Every structure is written in structure tokens, then in C-alpha cells.
Amino acid sequence: xxxxxxxxxxxxxxxxxxxxxxxxxxxxxxxxxxxxxxxxxxxxxxxxxxxxxxxxxxxxxxxxxxxxxxxxxxxxxxxxxxxxxxxxxxxxxxxxxxxxxxxxxxxxxxxxxxxxxxxxxxxxxxxxxxxxxxxxxxxxxxxxxxxxxxxxxxxxxxxxxxxxxxxxxxxxxxxxxxxxxxxxxxxxxxxxxxxxxxxxxxxxxxxxxxxxxxxxxxxxxxxxxxxxxxxxxxxxxxxxxxxxxxxxxxxxxxxxxxxxxxxxxxxxxxxxxxxxxxxxx
Numbered sequence: 001x002x003x004x005x006x007x008x009x010x011x012x013x014x015x016x017x018x019x020x021x022x023x024x025x026x027x028x029x030x031x032x033x034x035x036x037x038x039x040x041x042x043x044x045x046x047x048x049x050x051x052x053x054x055x056x057x058x059x060x061x062x063x064x065x066x067x068x069x070x071x072x073x074x075x076x077x078x079x080x081x082x083x084x085x086x087x088x089x090x091x092x093x094x095x096x097x098x099x100x101x102x103x104x105x106x107x108x109x110x111x112x113x114x115x116x117x118x119x120x121x122x123x124x125x126x127x128x129x130x131x132x133x134x135x136x137x138x139x140x141x142x143x144x145x146x147x148x149x150x151x152x153x154x155x156x157x158x159x160x161x162x163x164x165x166x167x168x169x170x171x172x173x174x175x176x177x178x179x180x181x182x183x184x185x186x187x188x189x190x191x192x193x194x195x196x197x198x199x200x201x202x203x204x205x206x207x208x209x210x211x212x213x214x215x216x217x218x219x220x221x222x223x224x225x226x227x228x229x230x231x232x233x234x235x236x237x238x239x240x241x242x243x244x245x246x247x248x249x250x251x252x253x254x255x256x257x258x259x260x261x262x263x264x265x266x267x268x269x270x271x272x273x274x275x276x277x278x279x280x281x
Contacts, residue, residue: 004031004072005214006055006094006182011069013050016062024050026238028069032182032214037205039217039225039246041261042235051235052184052218056096057086074181088125091118095175097204099187101167105159111170112155115139115177122178142173147203165196172204176211183208186218201228223265226250234258 013025025047032038040048053059055071057078071078073094078086090096098104106114116135123130130138136155143151146169159167168189175183188204189197205228208215217229225232225246232249234242234257242255253259 003033005034005074006030006032006216007070007072008051008055009070009072011051011054011071012067013054013059014065014067016065024064024238025054028235028238028240030233030240032216034181034214035212036231037208037215037217037229039219039229039232040235041219041222041225041232043220043261045237046235047238048218048220048235049186050238052096052186052216055216056090056094056184057083091180092122092125092178093180094182094184095178095180097171097175097183097185097188099190101164101171102159104171105167107159109158110155111143111157111159111162112136112139115142115155115170115174118174119177126178138177142176143170145176145207146170146173148173163196164192165200168192168196168200169203172200172207176207179211180213182214182216184216184218187220188217190221198227204228220261221265222250222261234261 008028008030011025011028012023014021014023016022028047028051030040030051040051042048050059050064054066055078059066066079069079073089078089081089105111116139119130119135119138123135139155140151143154148154148166148169154162154166154170159170162170172188185204189200192200201224204215207213215229217225219225230246232243232246233240234249234255236257242249242253242258249258250262253262
């Protein structure tokens with residue numbers, strides 16, 4: 001892979017509750033080059049979401065504590081930055097797509113109001129002058145870019161008036177508003193039906209390629225990874241146990257844990273995604 005846009009080095013994170021300390025991340029290394037599609041996979045509790053929150057600066061400290069490690073974005077050490085600079089970077093240079101639109105969208109404001117507010121703050125952080133009419137036009141533009149058929153109507157709508165797939169598209173639009181270089185997607189489309197999820201994943205991949213963005217996909221589903229990402233990091237119990245190109249990982253996984261994840265991916269013809277069930281044992 002080329003020089004990374006995002007680089008995580010020897011990251012250790014622990015949580016202390018009721019005087020008990022649990023080591024959650026244990027020396028995580030991770031690279032996301034510019035214009036790449038990278039997956040971080042593992043079952044629930046493997047540490048992938050904690051890694052994502054550490055990158056985005058969303059860990060509550062305490063109870064979380066980063067005891068060791070570095071996180072570089074475009075050559076800048078995020079852990080050495082002030083909180084103010086970190087907040088300014090979040091949502092502008094790097095954006096997050098969350099998995100549950102109904103907990104990410106405010107039900108009492110229209111989609112246009114919410115997108116417009118985010119754009120207003122992003123413009124302020126980037127010292128980019130833009131009037132209200134320009135912000136409205138930009139909101140409609142980005143809703144069209146995520147393949148909304150009637151952006152003006154969607155902007156006037158409340159989240160409850162939209163389907164699940166449309167709400168997920170709104171979250172993608174939110175992440176794209178400030179034209180970031182890095183998108184981090186946390187299980188996008190998990191709550192959707194299979195057909196709609198496939199549409200959302202294709203849309204996300206198309207937008208990343210069209211705009212030349214880097215994508216870090218956080219997921220437990222290797223079936224999703226195979227369709228959207230070129231390189232995979234596999235996590236188990238806070239450790240990256242295996243990494244490699246998606247093709248190589250599916251063709252010849254080295255770790256038993258990776259083989260078990262691949263074997264769990266359903267297929268219509270039986271067997272596993274990389275061979276027979278006997279080969280998975």
C-alpha cells in the first residue's frame with residue numbers, strides 16, 4: 001500500500017470501572033492510504049469500535065485511557081493535538097457514518113435544517129464564507145449526490161417521513177458535506193433489508209471512488225468486506241490477528257479466527273466463502 005493518510009501505531013486502550021481495569025486494545029497497528037478502501041473486521045467486543053472512537057476522538061476519558069500509541073492523520077499526531085484542534089478536524093477532514101440513522105438524526109428538525117447546521121459549523125471551522133442561500137443550495141446538491149430523487153422534498157422532510165434507506169443516505173450526505181479526505185463507516189446499512197443494504201454499500205463505494213476518498217469500513221460482516229474493500233484487518237480480543245488484501249485473505253486465511261469468520265458468511269451453494277466446510281476446520 002502507498003503512504004498512509006491515516007496511521008495507527010501501537011495503540012493501547014484500557015477502561016477502568018469500579019476500580020477494575022480492562023485492557024481493550026493491545027498494540028493495534030493500522031494504515032489507511034489515501035484513495036483506498038480498508039476494512040476493520042471482527043465480532044462484537046473485538047475492539048474495532050473502540051479503535052474507531054480513538055481515531056475520531058470520541059472516547060470518554062475516563063473511563064477510557066490511551067496508555068500508549070500514536071494516531072497520525074495526514075502526518076499530524078492526533079493524540080498530541082489540543083481538543084479544540086481535534087474537534088475542528090473531526091467532521092471536516094475526516095467524517096463518520098454511523099450505523100443507526102434514527103439515533104443520529106434529530107426527529108424534531110427537518111433534514112435540511114440538520115444538514116444546514118452541520119454545514120454552517122463546518123464553514124466556520126474552515127473559515128469559508130457562505131450565505132444561507134448558498135448553504136441551502138449545497139444541501140440540495142449533496143442530497144442529489146447520494147442519489148435522492150427529490151432533494152428539495154427530502155430537505156423539507158423530517159426523519160420519520162423517510163424510509164430506512166433514505167435516512168442512511170442522509171447520514172452519508174452529512175459525512176460528505178464538508179468534503180473530507182477520510183470516511184469512517186460504522187456498520188452502514190446493518191439495520192436495513194438485504195436489497196437496500198446492497199444499494200447503500202454500492203452507493204458508498206461509488207462515492208468514495210468518484211471523489212478519491214479513503215474509506216475505513218468497520219464491520220463484522222466479511223460478505224460486506226468482499227464487495228467494498230481491497231484490504232482487510234482482522235481483530236480479535238483487542239489485537240489485529242491478521243491482515244492482507246481481500247483476495248488473499250479469502251483465498252488463504254492464515255488464522256483460525258479468520259477462517260471461522262469466513263465460514264460464517266452464508267452462501268447459497270453451501271460450504272464457505274473460500275472453500276469447503278471441511279477446509280474451514
